[in-house]
């Protein structure tokens with residue numbers, strides 16, 4: 001049997017006719033960037049996230065950096081970020097010349113350790129960027145209380161958590177201004193690069209809309225230095241089609257995750273992302289942790305099962321950030337996640353037989369070791 005890590009063909013097969021209709025209408029309209037289809041998607045996605053306003057942008061990295069810029073983050077401001085995240089979160093802060101202040105992960109949830117945030121706050125701290133790893137939201141009540149106490153801006157990176165909830169609050173609706181990615185492999189993915197910024201503040205979204213379009217809200221009038229980070233009309237139509245299915249796809253991911261948790265619960269060498277009933281997860285990834293991760297990955301690969309590592313090198317350990325001079329001792333949890341984490345196949349369309357095959361292979365691996 002072959003189990004790919006990810007396969008979009010099942011969900012895309014059923015949408016292909018709708019994609020074609022939209023493609024033809026965009027070509028006939030002769031309008032390819034921003035425009036009515038982007039505005040329609042922005043409204044739909046804002047409603048989905050439970051916010052007033054949304055701006056479509058070119059990718060997730062831009063979504064976070066434009067959110068930070070709209071919130072007024074400038075060079076030399078300090079911004080608190082998780083040590084364990086995809087590098088894009090850090091790069092968004094770097095783009096503005098702001099100072100990265102990483103906080104280690106919680107060993108149980110693998111999200112930012114909320115108990116370590118307060119000690120990192122200084123007079124220069126302006127914002128916190130919580131990242132909802134794997135589709136489980138951070139402890140946003142504690143983070144919101146800290147932000148209130150120290151007058152900090154919250155910018156959620158919810159690239160991995162579209163549709164997730166914490167205490168019934170949707171991802172992308174708690175921070176002041178938030179960014180997400182529609183990279184094809186995300187829970188809601190375009191057929192190319194795309195991203196969005198969400199906020200309750202229409203004013204902040206207007207700022208993002210100007211920044212994404214060369215700093216201009218009126219054609220050829222530039223109030224500030226912006227960038228080109230516009231969303232394509234065609235991608236917006238694809239996203240509108242796919243958004244209608246996101247809830248169902250997330251539900252399917254939850255069913256898969258529950259089955260994984262159930263079938264693997266007796267394997268003592270494994271740990272999972274800890275969760276409670278406060279969280280409604282959307283399982284962008286299903287991550288297990290094991291001391292014998294590399295050996296397990298190779299074993300599964302021989303059995304035809306593709307797994308991935310998110311991420312094999314922690315961001316602070318990347319050459320790109322060597323100037324910050326962090327070592328593994330600074331972030332012991334993020335370091336151990338980089339050594340132990342393994343992402344199992346999870347996507348809408350993954351069938352029961354494939355999942356059971358994956359679990360049997362994992363059990364067989366640990367049996368052969370003991």
Ligand SMILES: *Cc1c(COP(=O)(O)O)cnc(C)c1O
Pocket residue numbers: 059060061062085086088089131157159160180181182183193194195
């Ligand atoms: C995917 C991802 C991003 C970046 O999104 P792009 O669209 O690839 O720029 C940012 N943050 C997190 C946590 C992600 O998973």
